[in-house]
Amino acid sequence: MSTSIHRDQLRPGETLAEFPPATDAGLRFIGRIETPFRVRADCPRQGDPENGPECTVTLDPVYAPALDGIEQFEFIELLYWLHEARRDLLTQSPKADGRTRGTFSLRSPLRPNPIGTSIVRLIERDGPWLIVRGLDCLSGTPLLDVKPYRCDFAVQARAKPGVST
């Protein structure tokens, strides 16, 4: 979409920049994520690794050997490409409260490099398929990476009361 179309879709307080082309590095989609979330309004604000729905992550079969050993981990980190997100917003005014904040102070999918990260519970692995709980992305989201999750320090960070992300 051209910037002129995007400009019409700004909420009060939102600003954008016209960035150079995104050609500093290239990504290769390694698989696809299926969730029950068909449109953005369906997506929860954050996934729930305990009670969220089971989601299916299907890797390209060429990557199956790269999953060897993943079953040993209770939690894994998934990186994925937020393929429907615009990339030109500097500030955003989320619908939830309308307060304007910088893009990097939000976990909104709209960002210069729309990469999502989630810590999910690994329920099952079968070859190139993973069943996980804790995703919040659209069904059909391209997968970028799978990493074991290490939490050697107990971060209990929360935003101060009244701060939403």
Place this chain on the structure above:
Amino acid sequence: MSTSIHRDQLRPGETLAEFPPATDAGLRFIGRIETPFRVRADCPRQGDPENGPECTVTLDPVYAPALDGIEQFEFIELLYWLHEARRDLLTQSPKADGRTRGTFSLRSPLRPNPIGTSIVRLIERDGPWLIVRGLDCLSGTPLLDVKPYRCDFAVQARAKPGVST
């Protein structure tokens, strides 16, 4: 480097694949990270947000407004491009123990999409500069994203004893 050069650098048990070009999506580097780690051997296995050295994250000034509000967060998540990492390994045998595992069962920088993620403590912000603790990457690493860190559930996941990542 060509695959033939890479093939000579494999440890026992390591396997690689010849992947298609990485052209599914493009990234834009938004800044640069400075750490005390000049070569890979200097990098700790994991950053330490409590006692690790202070590191400087410098964003391109065009992104400064996108940081508005970031000071409210004690911890932030940084995504960066592991620019020196090869991308073709399916299995790896880390020097530390020589045991062969799938790439996705390791947090090694060598991966199909070499994106690093770290939860870091935000010490200070000044315009497009951030001072943080908890990074483990090489100095000069390109920055991809800054996100507030939310930890609404207390994941205390550790690999089972004897499992290293």
